[in-house]
Amino acid sequence: MSKTLQAIRGMNDILPEQTPVWRYLENTFAQLLDGYGYKEIRLPILEFTELFARGIGEGTDVVDKEMYTFLDRNEESLTLRPEGTAGCVRAVLEHGLTGGGQVQKLWYAGPMFRYEKPQKGRYRQFHQIGVEVFNQPGPDIDAELIVLTWRLWKKLGLADSVTLQLNSLGSSEARATYRDALVAYLRERFDQLDEDSQRRLTTNPLRILDSKNAQTQSLLADAPTLHDYLDEESRAHFEGLKARLDAVGIRYEINQKLVRGLDYYGRTVFEWVTDKLGAQGTVCAGGRYDGLVSQFGGKPTPGVGFAMGVERLVLLLETLELVPAELNSPAHAYLCAFGEPAELAALALAERLRDALPGLRLLVNAGGGSFKSQFKKADKSGASYALILGDDELANRVVGCKPLRTDGEQQNIAWNALAEHLAACMQA
DSSP: OOOOOOOOTTOOOOOTTTHHHHHHHHHHHHHHHHHTTOEEOOOOSEEEHHHHHHHTOTTSHIIIIIOEEEEOTTSOEEEEOSOSHHHHHHHHHHTTTTGGGOOEEEEEEEEEEOOOOOBTTBOSEEEEEEEEEESOOSHHHHHHHHHHHHHHHHHHTOGGGOEEEEEEOOOHHHHHHHHHHHHHHHHTTGGGSOHHHHHHHHHOGGGGGGOOOHHHHHHHTTSOOGGGGOOHHHHHHHHHHHHHHHHHTOOOEEOTTOOOSSTTOOSEEEEEEOSSSTTOOEEEEEEEOTTHHHHTTSOOOOEEEEEEEHHHHHHHHHHTTOSOGGGGOOOSEEEEEOSHHHHHHHHHHHHHHHHHOTTOOEEEOOSOOOHHHHHHHHHHTTOSEEEEEOHHHHHHTEEEEEESSSOOOOEEEEHHHHHHHHHHHHHO
16 A cells, blocks of 8 residues: 655645735735845755855754755755855855945845754744845944844734844954853863753854753853953944944843854844744844855955744744734635636626726636536635626626625626626725
8 A cells, every 4th residue: 555645744835724824924024125125036945065064164053963965966965955144145156246345135035944853833844034234344234134123023013022132242253262261161060061062062162052951051150251252343333233223212132142053143143032932932033244255255245134934923923813814815706607608708707807906806617517506616715796697697798796795685787887896895
């Protein structure tokens, strides 16, 4: 007996009843970014593995444990993208988009892939909307990115359900000095660390700061703090960012343990978090990566960006019952036609109605059927009105219009008056 075909674990179908809220979220964000002058870039799903190894960093969980990597027929190592920033940097370098100090404000959307344990809000194929800005070194652009996400939360009704956490990782030199101090502190307490933190101590010790292990967190209470090691330039940058957020009225929390999971970050890092989704609390995260372009062989180029998880935002909207009711609105009308002459006329009539009423949601019966069967389909569709076209209506150039959700009587409407009649029905 053959095995039933099904989707790969952690890679989910997005069914027709689910897609309206996805489109609503994506469209709302695209319109918002248009208003801020950001332009869309579309990136490959597959990249050479080296891109992520160099960009994200050897020793990170993403590179070491989570990437989908394989050899193609040319024996070249390829990887399904686990995040979007590295690919975007590669694209702007490859096409010279940042040459001569050109400012680029870009955004992208699409699936990412990580081999993780699937759970609610965390999947192996997940979707992100990301924003990247190049050749803007100051705290003003960091603030703009945070402000536009804040505006998105307001548009979606989420402003009271998310909290902004901020940190500065400082320069690479300051961070290296702090790393040495942290490692020295933790080595003296190595046996008290959880197993994962013991491993990270030699590969990526800053990630120990956001360990979920309670005993490790208690050890960190007396550990050196990152801001004690910040260089003056990074400190001034961070103060400039906070001043701009204060000017707009955006509340934030300073979280010195916020380090992000990717090696390329420096200076500003931030997360928008919620307590409405259990363990999966981060809905948007990002920061500054001024050294990444040069790390890929380009000239030193300031960079900053963020990514937000579409699945988690959809889940948050659904959990808080903030999905607009009109997203799942049924058809306005269902057009029933009886007999081939009526079917031909119905097809032409439907297209004239769509021309006249761009917002009209009109279903046209397909497959023929008796009056009873077509009327049953019309009712099942959820449409507000059934439009009826048979031999008598055809001869008199009228259409029967029968309310399906109220007790109103059927009316015969002349063809040339039908669009106006339906327009009034749509507004009722």
